[in-house]
Amino acid sequence: MKRNLFLLVILVFLLALLGIGLLQRGLVILALPLLFYLAAAWVLRPAGAALSLHRSIDPVRAVQGKPVTVTLQITNVGQAVAQFTARDQFSRRLQLQDGGSTSLIAHLPAGETLTLQYAVTAYRGAYQDFVVETSAQGLQDCFEVVHHYETPSLFMIHPQGEKLKSVRIRPAFTHGFAGSIASRRGGTGVDFFTVREYQPGDSLRHINWKMSARDDRRFYTNVMEQEQVTDVGIILDARQRVNLVNSRGSLFEYGVRAAASLAQRFLDDGHRVSLLVYGSGKKRVFPGYGKHQAHRILDTLASVTPIVNFALTNFDNLPVRFFTPGSQIVMISPIVMEDIPYITKMRAFGYEVLVISPNPVAFEAAENGDASSLAYRLAFAEREFMLQQLRQGGTQVINWQVGQPLEGALQRASFGARGALHGQRRSL
Amino acid sequence: MKPNRRIKRITGVLLVLTAAGFAAAAALEPLWGFVIAAAVFGAMRLALLIADQHFGDRLLFLLFTLFSVLGVVEGLPLALMAGLLCLNLAVWNLSEFIGDLLRFDAVFDQRRMENLRLRRLALVLGGAYLLTLLPILVEIQLGFVAIAVAALLAVYLLGAALMRLRNKGE
Numbered sequence: 001m002k003r004n005l006f007l008l009v010i011l012v013f014l015l016a017l018l019g020i021g022l023l024q025r026g027l028v029i030l031a032l033p034l035l036f037y038l039a040a041a042w043v044l045r046p047a048g049a050a051l052s053l054h055r056s057i058d059p060v061r062a063v064q065g066k067p068v069t070v071t072l073q074i075t076n077v078g079q080a081v082a083q084f085t086a087r088d089q090f091s092r093r094l095q096l097q098d099g100g101s102t103s104l105i106a107h108l109p110a111g112e113t114l115t116l117q118y119a120v121t122a123y124r125g126a127y128q129d130f131v132v133e134t135s136a137q138g139l140q141d142c143f144e145v146v147h148h149y150e151t152p153s154l155f156m157i158h159p160q161g162e163k164l165k166s167v168r169i170r171p172a173f174t175h176g177f178a179g180s181i182a183s184r185r186g187g188t189g190v191d192f193f194t195v196r197e198y199q200p201g202d203s204l205r206h207i208n209w210k211m212s213a214r215d216d217r218r219f220y221t222n223v224m225e226q227e228q229v230t231d232v233g234i235i236l237d238a239r240q241r242v243n244l245v246n247s248r249g250s251l252f253e254y255g256v257r258a259a260a261s262l263a264q265r266f267l268d269d270g271h272r273v274s275l276l277v278y279g280s281g282k283k284r285v286f287p288g289y290g291k292h293q294a295h296r297i298l299d300t301l302a303s304v305t306p307i308v309n310f311a312l313t314n315f316d317n318l319p320v321r322f323f324t325p326g327s328q329i330v331m332i333s334p335i336v337m338e339d340i341p342y343i344t345k346m347r348a349f350g351y352e353v354l355v356i357s358p359n360p361v362a363f364e365a366a367e368n369g370d371a372s373s374l375a376y377r378l379a380f381a382e383r384e385f386m387l388q389q390l391r392q393g394g395t396q397v398i399n400w401q402v403g404q405p406l407e408g409a410l411q412r413a414s415f416g417a418r419g420a421l422h423g424q425r426r427s428l
Numbered sequence: 429m430k431p432n433r434r435i436k437r438i439t440g441v442l443l444v445l446t447a448a449g450f451a452a453a454a455a456l457e458p459l460w461g462f463v464i465a466a467a468v469f470g471a472m473r474l475a476l477l478i479a480d481q482h483f484g485d486r487l488l489f490l491l492f493t494l495f496s497v498l499g500v501v502e503g504l505p506l507a508l509m510a511g512l513l514c515l516n517l518a519v520w521n522l523s524e525f526i527g528d529l530l531r532f533d534a535v536f537d538q539r540r541m542e543n544l545r546l547r548r549l550a551l552v553l554g555g556a557y558l559l560t561l562l563p564i565l566v567e568i569q570l571g572f573v574a575i576a577v578a579a580l581l582a583v584y585l586l587g588a589a590l591m592r593l594r595n596k597g598e
Contacts, residue, residue: 004524005593007486011493013586018497020579026500026509029563033514036556044548082544085532105528106536107544114536139548141524 005142008038041140048145049108049136050078057155061295064160067097067119072132072151075113083137084108086116090130094120124256124302128154158298159253161261164407166269171352173326174228187226194223231274231287232266233323233351234259236301237333238279240308244334244360246367252306254358254402255332261406262330262356263297275300276322278315280307284322315342320349328352334360337386344393354396356409357387362401435529435542436477439522443474446515450495453504453512462502466495473519482527489520510560514553521549 012031019027052075062068072088087103096102100118108114130151137144195208198219211220236259244251259275266273267290274287275297283304285296311317323329329351331343346353361379365371371380387397398413400406447470454462473488496513500506525545529535570578 004486007490009586009590009593011490013583015497016579016582016586020575022501024500025563026506027497029506029560030496030500030510030513032560032563033510033517033553033556036559037517037552040552040555082548083528083541085528087532101533103532104534104536105532105541107541116534139521139545140552141521 002142002144004140005038005041008034008041008142012038037140038142041138041142044082044140045138045143046081046083046136046145047079048147049076049081049084049134051075051134051147051149052077053132053149053151055130055151055153057153060155061158061298062155063158064124065121067121068155068157069117069119070130070153072116072130073113074116074132074134076108076110078110080110081108081136082139084114085135085137086114087133088116088118088130089133090120091122091127093125094122094127096120122157124157124159126154126156126299126303128152156299156302158302159256159260161257161264162406164261164265164410167262167265167410169230169232169328169330169352169354171230171232171326171328172350173324174230187224189224189227191225191227192222193225195220196223197221229270229272231324231327232271233287233327233329234263234266234273234275234297235318235329235331235333236275236277236304237331238277238304238306239313240279240306241313242334242336242360243306244363246364248363248367250306251334251358251360251363251402254400255334256301256304258332258356258358258400258406260298260301262332263301264294267291267294267297272324273297274323276319277301277304278318279312280305280309282312282317282319284319287324314338318342318346320346320351323351326350326352328354331355332358334358335386335390340386340389340393343390343395347394352396353394354398355390356398356400356406358400358402359383362403366403432538432542435522435526438546439519439526440474440477442515442522443470443477443519446470446492446512446519447473449508449512449515450492450499453499453508454502457502457504459502462495462498477523477526480526480530482523482530485520485523485527489516492516492519507561507564510564511557514557514560517556518549518553521545 012034015027015031015034019025019029019031054073054075056071056073058069058071070088070090072086074086076084083105084107085103085105090102097119100120101116102118104114104116106114130153132149132151133146134149135144135146195211198207198212198221202221206222206224208220208222212218236255238252238255242251263273263275270289272287272289273293275283275285277283277300283300285293285300288296329346331353333339333355335343335355335357343353343355361376361383362371365376370376383399387399390397396413398409400409447466450466451463451470454460454466469488469491473484476482476484476488493513493516496509496516499509499512522545525542529538535541
């Protein structure tokens with residue numbers, strides 16, 4: 001029922017009363033057109049609409065910032081509706097792209113289908129709540145029948161990662177399948193591994209002629225290093241205590257993007273990847289390969305948020321056994337001093353640990369623009385000391401300035417390690 | 429969504445007719461204040477219609493209804509006042525329709541909707557006007573008691589109708 005109806009009823013009532021009160025029959029007669037209009041509205045009032053709604057979302061998984069097309073089809077399975085309106089309502093976190101229609105008005109004959117189509121972009125997360133408000137209206141604008149239809153349709157907005165080139169990792173344990181990790185085992189591969197005595201069946205192309213020339217009885221064969229796939233466990237630190245938020249965003253967001261980029265890279269390289277989000281609980285994705293695993297990991301990353309959980313303020317309860325013994329662990333965490341013993345313990349358990357540490361000091365310094373002040377210099381020094389302790393424990397550490405691409409940080413760390421190795425060789 | 433020009437033009441013409449009708453009827457008496465008010469509010473309503481602004485539709489409808497009431501009280505021709513009230517109702521209905529068209533992103537089969545509404549409106553308001561003409565043409569003499577009974581009945585019926593509508597709305 002609409003306001004117009006009340007207005008007209010009150011007008012009729014007032015005109016009749018005024019006419020009787022002033023003994024003006026003209027005023028009573030003036031109420032008649034309004035009365036007739038009301039009566040017509042009552043007789044022709046809408047009975048409501050029997051509808052069938054179908055919603056489709058394309059794609060159901062998208063990267064943050066990419067538009068998602070929502071299509072809503074409304075079919076009238078009942079009688080014709082003189083004037084029909086529909087409005088699609090959704091979360092305020094979804095942003096409508098220009099040019100889309102979320103509401104419509106139409107004459108809806110029986111059996112006809114109306115289609116609404118629009119595109120939205122969203123911040124990473126899982127979205128599913130859509131409500132369609134429909135209304136069948138009379139042409140006198142006095143009566144309407146409103147219905148709300150809940151049409152949940154799940155779609156995921158994944159964090160926007162960056163495209164990474166191959167990441168250099170060297171775990172102790174590898175699988176039997178061919179991959180990209182040098183496995184410290186002889187076999188077919190690209191890199192030279194060792195030399196052994198020639199055995200019947202060895203390819204003549206692999207004979208080491210120089211060494212064989214020195215020995216007048218035996219031949220020697222070059223053995224290449226096998227490249228295999230491995231298990232990679234990604235730990236994303238979601239503890240609220242290590243997260244920083246300023247006007248440029250949240251440090252945790254960079255961690256989420258880094259985790260997404262690394263997971264995608266490792267899966268593209270053929271590795272078996274698992275994920276553990278530690279801090280707001282222990283969300284985990286069990287190890288797996290391929291595209292479906294990428295979906296599982298990115299779906300999990302889409303909905304993680306840093307929350308205070310007093311049971312998980314440090315790495316005491318880190319379920320290290322979740323990862324395959326001897327595998328590669330990539331930890332994405334800003335790191336605080338108390339974490340160092342736990343990371344060192346992981347090394348002691350035989351895991352190869354790579355820590356990618358978004359630099360919280362640089363993050364804050366960039367916000368305030370005074371990185372050269374004494375306070376910041378002390379904070380940088382303290383952090384460098386902490387990371388140095390980790391490195392001494394055998395952990396590979398990448399100190400990531402979040403304003404710069406992760407790819408650059410990984411490459412620098414890779415070249416830095418190689419440079420250090422060359423330096424050691426030279427000093428030997 | 430922008431409404432069709434046609435529906436706006438029809439509404440505009442009806443509006444001009446309504447305002448001009450009030451002004452002309454008042455000028456015959458002559459009630460110059462009434463003429464000026466009708467012209468000013470008519471122009472305002474037309475400007476709002478052209479600018480696709482529909483926030484004052486209800487208020488302007490009430491103002492023009494008030495003009496009809498004043499016209500009857502001042503002794504202007506009743507048939508003319510009833511006709512202008514019907515036109516006023518038509519303008520209000522079409523303005524609300526245009527407002528609805530503007531409020532929604534997509535309009536399907538607009539021409540058909542417009543035709544349906546115009547046809548229905550013409551039928552309803554034509555019937556309403558004819559119904560109004562009947563008691564103007566046929567005068568019935570009623571005593572005080574009959575009028576009082578009719579008034580009480582009307583009050584009772586309106587009250588009951590209102591209560592029923594309110595309950596249905598809740």
